[in-house]
Amino acid sequence: MTHPLVAEAKALAPKFADRAAHWDKTRSYPWPNVQDMTDAGLMGMTIPTEYGGQGADYLTVVEVVEEIAKACTLSARIVVEANMGGISAVMAYGTDEQKSHCAPIVLAGDKPAICITEPEAGSAATEMQTTARKQGDTYILNGTKHWITGGGVSKLHLIFARVLDEQGHEQGIGGFVVHIDPANPPKGFEIAGREHTMGLCGMPEATLHFKDLEVHEKWLLQPPSGLRRGFADLMNAYNSQRVGAGTIAMGVAAGALDRAKTYLLERQQFGRPLAEFQGLQWMIADADIQVHAARLMLREAAKSSDPFPDIASAARAKLFASEIAIQVVNNSLQMFGARGYSDAEPLERMYRDVRMFTIGGGTAQILRTQVAGAALGIKTPQTRDGYDPKVEQIAAE
Ligand code: FAD
Ligand code: COA
Numbered sequence: 001m002t003h004p005l006v007a008e009a010k011a012l013a014p015k016f017a018d019r020a021a022h023w024d025k026t027r028s029y030p031w032p033n034v035q036d037m038t039d040a041g042l043m044g045m046t047i048p049t050e051y052g053g054q055g056a057d058y059l060t061v062v063e064v065v066e067e068i069a070k071a072c073t074l075s076a077r078i079v080v081e082a083n084m085g086g087i088s089a090v091m092a093y094g095t096d097e098q099k100s101h102c103a104p105i106v107l108a109g110d111k112p113a114i115c116i117t118e119p120e121a122g123s124a125a126t127e128m129q130t131t132a133r134k135q136g137d138t139y140i141l142n143g144t145k146h147w148i149t150g151g152g153v154s155k156l157h158l159i160f161a162r163v164l165d166e167q168g169h170e171q172g173i174g175g176f177v178v179h180i181d182p183a184n185p186p187k188g189f190e191i192a193g194r195e196h197t198m199g200l201c202g203m204p205e206a207t208l209h210f211k212d213l214e215v216h217e218k219w220l221l222q223p224p225s226g227l228r229r230g231f232a233d234l235m236n237a238y239n240s241q242r243v244g245a246g247t248i249a250m251g252v253a254a255g256a257l258d259r260a261k262t263y264l265l266e267r268q269q270f271g272r273p274l275a276e277f278q279g280l281q282w283m284i285a286d287a288d289i290q291v292h293a294a295r296l297m298l299r300e301a302a303k304s305s306d307p308f309p310d311i312a313s314a315a316r317a318k319l320f321a322s323e324i325a326i327q328v329v330n331n332s333l334q335m336f337g338a339r340g341y342s343d344a345e346p347l348e349r350m351y352r353d354v355r356m357f358t359i360g361g362g363t364a365q366i367l368r369t370q371v372a373g374a375a376l377g378i379k380t381p382q383t384r385d386g387y388d389p390k391v392e393q394i395a396a397e
Contacts, residue, residue, distance in 0.1 A: 005041060006063045051099050067251070148205065160234065172229065173234070198352050243298055
């Protein structure tokens with residue numbers, strides 16, 4: 001039986017498909033879709049019922065995300081970030097005050113921004129330079145994050161920073177929940193610049209500067225392993241977002257394949273429907289198998305969550321889905337001939353959109369390393385000695 005939330009997503013899909021080209025061409029955020037998804041209960045559906053959400057599990061979320069992604073990649077990214085990643089970290093590691101504060105904001109349509117990447121720390125996220133130094137009951141944040149999805153539209157931000165005590169000794173990498181009004185950010189929080197991206201054009205990818213930004217200590221998340229090992233806990237929560245990202249890629253691929261199948265049955269050449277040519281049938285068969293396999297891996301990862309998918313399940317599923325999606329969308333475009341290369345069809349946009357998923361959220365190379373580590377049963381630190389806060393003095397008085 002179809003879950004009611006999945007039925008809601010299916011009902012929204014045709015409308016979202018009609019609007020998708022508009023957000024791409026105008027590079028604008030799909031606010032009307034956000035309103036529709038809020039009304040349908042898709043924003044914050046994983047938030048527990050005691051905080052006003054529906055306590056939906058990740059299996060339901062990935063089924064919803066697939067339906068939305070078939071129609072509008074941008075909107076699917078919003079659903080993922082309103083249910084996985086940052087908000088999941090808050091719901092798992094937050095204090096009651098943090099959860100009570102964040103839940104209504106997401107349920108009203110906010111997609112929290114997750115702020116990890118920096119100009120000099122991309123894959124090497126453990127080399128981040130942003131610091132949060134304790135001063136009384138406040139932390140003072142300094143640093144720059146870039147490629148922040150939703151920077152400039154999101155209200156909630158989960159900012160990863162090296163946490164320093166009053167003497168400047170590092171305690172570990174922590175996550176701060178920072179609520180801002182993007183139209184009127186506080187002193188010390190600057191939304192600077194926006195990338196000009198190949199696809200996913202309606203989503204701002206922003207640079208954020210923090211200059212002596214004051215954040216009360218009550219907004220620091222409390223991961224179970226404590227600050228020193230808290231980075232691993234935060235990344236564990238982030239594994240849910242990787243499964244979400246893989247699902248978007250798979251959903252786009254499934255949407256492209258559906259369109260190609262319809263076209264092959266309609267378009268005639270050599271006096272026959274294209275669907276009768278074996279060369280194209282085999283392209284359809286390969287794509288069908290690839291999408292099917294990716295869907296199974298993603299659902300397996302979602303189902304195994306306890307409370308999050310483990311590092312290897314998430315890496316394996318996101319890596320496989322993002323790579324097959326590029327091939328499937330590319331081959332679907334090919335089956336449309338010249339028409340696929342034009343904006344008469346959504347395939348060219350889907351191709352530009354789907355290209356991102358082997359990069360953002362952990363590159364294919366980084367994820368392969370994580371799968372290899374799990375397969376071999378060894379640790380695979382990429383930093384020379386592995387990340388381990390040595391409680392060293394970073395910022396001397
Ligand atoms: P680099 O780390 O410089 O990597 C360059 C190349 O080297 C890649 O091919 C990489 O795979 C390879 N490489 C690096 N290290 C290794 C290694 N050890 N072994 C093998 N190969 C390696 N970040 C956020 O914090 N929040 C966001 O919301 C966010 N959204 C994004 C949205 C988009 C559209 C994109 C494109 C990125 C987003 N990112 C975000 C950033 C993203 O997570 C980083 O781009 C990613 O982690 C890679 O970092 P980098 O781009 O600096 O590449
Ligand atoms: N899930 C759970 N734990 C994770 C994890 C994940 N996805 N990624 C790393 N960890 C844990 C490691 O197991 C390790 O814990 P341990 O010391 O107890 O063994 C700790 O975090 C540090 O990871 P390690 O791989 O030793 O450190 P590194 O300095 O080589 O850093 C990463 C590598 C984690 C930064 C890199 O693998 C990575 O994921 N880069 C991509 C960052 C990303 O996805 N950015 C997206 C921004 S939106």
